[in-house]
Amino acid sequence: xFTLKRTxxxxxxxxxxxxxxxxxxxxxxxxxxxxxxxxxVLRDRYGQTQVVFRKDFDEAxxxxxxxxxxxxxxxxxxVVKARAAEAMRKEQPTGEIEVEAKQLEILNEAAVPPFEVxxxxxxxxxxxxxxxxxxxxRKPMQRNMITRxxxxxxxRESMDRQGFLDLDTPVLIKNTPxxxxxxxxxxxxxxxxxxxxxxxxxxxxxLFQVAGMDRYFQVCKCFRDEDLRADRQPEFTQFDxxxxxxxxxxxxxxxxxxxxxxxxxVLGVELKRPFPKMTYAEAMDKYGSDKPDIRFxxxxxxxxxxxxxxxxxxFSEAVAGGGIVKGLCVPGGxxxxxxxxxxxxxxxxxxxxxxxxxxKGEGGxxxxxxxxxxxxxxxxxxxxxxxxKDGDILFFVADEKGRCKVALGGLRTHLGAKLKLIKExxxxxxxxxxxxxxxxxPEGKPQAKHHxxxxxxxxxxxxxxxxxxxxxxxxxxxxxxGVELGGGSIRIHRKDVQRRVLAVIGLDESxxxxxxxxxxxxxxxxxxxxxxxxxxxxxxxxxxxGLDTIRDVIPYPKTQKGQCLMQxxxxxxxxxxxxxxxxxxxxxPQETKM
RNA sequence: GGGGGCGUAGCUCAAUUGGCUAGAGCAUCGGAUUGUCGAUCCGAAGGUUGCGGGUUCGACCCCCGUCGCCCUCGCCA
Numbered sequence: 124x125f126t127l128k129r130t131x132x133x134x135x136x137x138x139x140x141x142x143x144x145x146x147x148x149x150x151x152x153x154x155x156x157x158x159x160x161x162x163x164v165l166r167d168r169y170g171q172t173q174v175v176f177r178k179d180f181d182e183a184x185x186x187x188x189x190x191x192x193x194x195x196x197x198x199x200x201x202v203v204k205a206r207a208a209e210a211m212r213k214e215q216p217t218g219e220i221e222v223e224a225k226q227l228e229i230l231n232e233a234a235v236p237p238f239e240v241x242x243x244x245x246x247x248x249x250x251x252x253x254x255x256x257x258x259x260x261r262k263p264m265q266r267n268m269i270t271r272x273x274x275x276x277x278x279r280e281s282m283d284r285q286g287f288l289d290l291d292t293p294v295l296i297k298n299t300p301x302x303x304x305x306x307x308x309x310x311x312x313x314x315x316x317x318x319x320x321x322x323x324x325x326x327x328x329x330l331f332q333v334a335g336m337d338r339y340f341q342v343c344k345c346f347r348d349e350d351l352r353a354d355r356q357p358e359f360t361q362f363d364x365x366x367x368x369x370x371x372x373x374x375x376x377x378x379x380x381x382x383x384x385x386x387x388x389v390l391g392v393e394l395k396r397p398f399p400k401m402t403y404a405e406a407m408d409k410y411g412s413d414k415p416d417i418r419f420x421x422x423x424x425x426x427x428x429x430x431x432x433x434x435x436x437x438f439s440e441a442v443a444g445g446g447i448v449k450g451l452c453v454p455g456g457x458x459x460x461x462x463x464x465x466x467x468x469x470x471x472x473x474x475x476x477x478x479x480x481x482x483k484g485e486g487g488x489x490x491x492x493x494x495x496x497x498x499x500x501x502x503x504x505x506x507x508x509x510x511x512k513d514g515d516i517l518f519f520v521a522d523e524k525g526r527c528k529v530a531l532g533g534l535r536t537h538l539g540a541k542l543k544l545i546k547e548x549x550x551x552x553x554x555x556x557x558x559x560x561x562x563x564x565p566e567g568k569p570q571a572k573h574h575x576x577x578x579x580x581x582x583x584x585x586x587x588x589x590x591x592x593x594x595x596x597x598x599x600x601x602x603x604x605g606v607e608l609g610g611g612s613i614r615i616h617r618k619d620v621q622r623r624v625l626a627v628i629g630l631d632e633s634x635x636x637x638x639x640x641x642x643x644x645x646x647x648x649x650x651x652x653x654x655x656x657x658x659x660x661x662x663x664x665x666x667x668x669g670l671d672t673i674r675d676v677i678p679y680p681k682t683q684k685g686q687c688l689m690q691x692x693x694x695x696x697x698x699x700x701x702x703x704x705x706x707x708x709x710x711x712p713q714e715t716k717m
Numbered sequence: 718g719g720g721g722g723c724g725u726a727g728c729u730c731a732a733u734u735g736g737c738u739a740g741a742g743c744a745u746c747g748g749a750u751u752g753u754c755g756a757u758c759c760g761a762a763g764g765u766u767g768c769g770g771g772u773u774c775g776a777c778c779c780c781c782g783u784c785g786c787c788c789u790c791g792c793c794a
Contacts, residue, residue, distance in 0.1 A: 157757095158750040173754070193744090210752060218754090235745060238728050243755060244743075245729055249786045302794040322794090349793040473720090473790075562794095574794045628794095683787060 127198035127228050134170020138219040141205045147172055147222060148230070150240075150260070151195045154188065161188050163224070165199065168265055173221040174199050180223070187227055194233035194240060200226040248674070252688040255679055267676050270389060271664045275342055277388040278362055281381040287340040287364060292327035294320055294344065299638055301575060301628070303347035306357070314705040320346035323657060326642055328365040329576060329614055332653040333645045340364040342660065351683050353672040354606070354662055358681070362609070362663075365655030371599060371613055374654045375554060378601065378611075382552060382658075389667055392550060398601070400554040411449075411532020413558075416605030417551055419544035421535050423449045423528065429504050430521065435496040437480065441521035448521040449531050452509045453538060456516035457483045467518070470537055476520045476530035484515040536605065545604075547669075552603040560594040561627065570628055573598045577612040578654075579624070591627045601658065606666055611656025618646040 129148040136145065152164040152171055159178040164171050176188040191197065201222040212218030237254055238246045242262040251258040258264055282289070298305050298319035305319035323345050331339045341363045348357060362381070366374060379396050386392040406415050409422045430438035430448035438448050453459075468479040482489040482505070489502040489511070497505070509517050518534060520527045539545050560579050561569035569591045571577065579587060583594040598612035615621045621643060625635050635643070661673035674680040681687055701708065 153754080153756090155753045155756055156750080157753060160751045160753080162753050162756090164754070171754095175752085178751075207752080210754090212754065215754080235727070239744060239755095241755075247724095247729085247786070249724095250728075252786090304792085325794095347793065350791085352793085353788075355793065475790095571794050577794090682785090684785085686785095688786090 127200045132169035133165050133167040133172045136217055136220050138205050140203045143203045146200050148198045151191050154191050156189050172217045174224050175221050176224050196231040198228040199224050255689045273389045274385050274664050277385040278381050281384040282340040287338040290339050292324040296321045303349055306346050306348045309704040311703050322347050332367045333650045338366045357685050360660040362658040367651040367653045378656050398552045400556050402557045406555050407528050411528040414602045414607040418546050419539045421451050423531050425449050438521050446523045447527050449527055450517050450519040452511050453516045457514040471530045471534050474530045474533040475526045476522050480519040482517045484511040484513045555600040557595045558598040560596040561591045576614045578615045609658030613654035616650040616652050618643050
């Protein structure tokens with residue numbers, strides 16, 4: 124029986140509705156039983172409304188209300204009443220009214236839930252994921268999902284306004300080398316052959332440009348069979364776009380419009396545009412990260428020149444060996460305990476540095492256990508260079524160039540959080556540009572830093588074969604609050620350049636033919652200059668909500684080991700399915716009941 | 718594949734050096750209650766201490782193995 128279909132949601136009624144007869148549907152949040160009067164709090168996605176049952180009004184109805192339990196699904200018919208002044212709850216949206224019940228339908232009973240469906244209760248991730256549908260019923264998760272929707276809506280609105288076409292691309296695609304490990308899907312029709320789940324729509328969106336679609340976008344699932352992190356899931360969502368006849372500034376302007384629209388619609392925040400830019404080299408030099416959090420200072424300072432001639436051999440030998448010495452100055456950090464410093468040393472070593480040298484500003488010079496290794500005039504020069512004052516603490520790492528920056532960058536990020544240097548509630552998106560095309564892979568072989576379709580800067584083309592590691596790419600990353608929101612590039616649109624780049628990463632002609640032949644063929648038929656970008660939706664929503672894991676903004680996420688605890692996936696299959704797929708397991712199949 | 722943290726009642730946690738009947742809050746169940754709103758009060762029930770093995774007179778605690786969750790390095794163009 125379901126006759127009392129709702130006339131209002133549980134968040135709708137106000138004092139101005141007093142006197143109306145209404146129907147409400149929802150879940151039982153609580154029954155506060157006072158004996159001769161009982162209050163039922165009814166909940167749905169839109170809010171909560173209090174329903175009153177009284178003995179002197181309808182004793183039988185009160186009895187039934189008292190039998191309700193948490194999470195029962197009910198329908199109520201009643202009259203909206205303004206509450207007495209002393210019963211008003213101004214802090215609740217529906218706090219000025221209540222509904223006096225006339226009829227009650229129990230639409231469904233509910234078992235006692237494994238945890239309270241409440242925003243106050245703390246539950247382990249494990250339990251939450253197993254009963255995700257109950258977790259999602261909790262207010263914070265409903266808020267997260269609603270925000271997620273708003274982000275997507277604002278993004279799509281901007282894309283539509285700018286003339287982008289929402290086109291979809293296949294999920295089942297060809298397995299291609301490089302980049303993330305693919306999930307493989309065996310083919311029933313083609314024995315021994317496999318599809319891959321798309322790790323991104325990259326090639327297809329570029330071919331849309333060859334096809335003359337001009338402006339394409341998609342909110343798109345991507346799949347990567349790599350290990351998980353708090354901000355990484357095997358299945359995640361990207362805002363993806365690609366456009367023709369453009370350079371970097373056009374793509375950036377298009378994305379900025381979308382990102383700014385999201386901030387405006389979701390947070391009511393107006394972002395300053397255009398977003399500032401920082402070169403990769405500057406990001407690494409000043410922050411020791413390619414996605415620095417610029418909401419606080421603590422810049423890295425290079426003291427290699429002072430270190431070169433230093434009497435402290437850790438410094439001078441590092442420079443002599445081709446390394447560098449950099450430091451950062453923590454204003455007022457002089458009170459840090461030995462234990463705290465030791466913990467920081469452990470942290471820095473964990474990122475690969477050999478150690479951490481520290482000095483404290485005191486008595487107009489620098490002190491601390493390492494100070495004895497320096498001459499007084501060296502200490503003065505370091506103090507000067509670092510801009511240190513009495514009461515500050517200085518940290519130094521002497522190491523190979525890359526390791527030094529990354530280690531100190533890690534220390535900087537850690538200190539920013541630990542010392543609460545971050546201005547919360549501020550949003551400073553910016554572009555990191557001029558990435559190197561390649562980085563050194565295993566065995567010193569160059570590999571693409573972004574991806575193999577990224578265009579080199581024209582002025583660096585000559586270096587492609589001679590000094591590939593010096594070639595800069597027409598790539599850009601969008602960084603916000605220390606999180607890489609996404610990245611993109613202007614693509615190669617000429618076959619000859621594409622061939623050269625593929626050759627640099629070590630693909631020979633037959634390999635190129637086999638893996639990317641169709642792409643190069645397409646470029647034979649008139650590929651326009653084009654470029655694009657992809658943003659991580661889950662990370663974006665996480666940032667906007669101030670959360671620290673994307674699991675809380677993904678409706679049905681996987682665990683750290685990549686399982687779905689609700690479905691118990693992955694799971695075994697029956698022999699017949701394997702036979703159809705022409706697959707023989709090394710171990711006999713673990714059959715699951717189906 | 719490596720490092721770290723955790724696993725005790727439905728949920729979140731406690732239990733001194735290995736020692737008394739493994740406790741608390743919330744939830745649940747029963748009772749009381751005519752203005753509650755994270756209701757309150759009284760009472761009750763609730764345990765394979767993840768699982769398997771070992772050491773010991775005695776194990777939540779120590780050892781070995783195993784399973785699961787989380788963080789992290791590698792990995793993620």
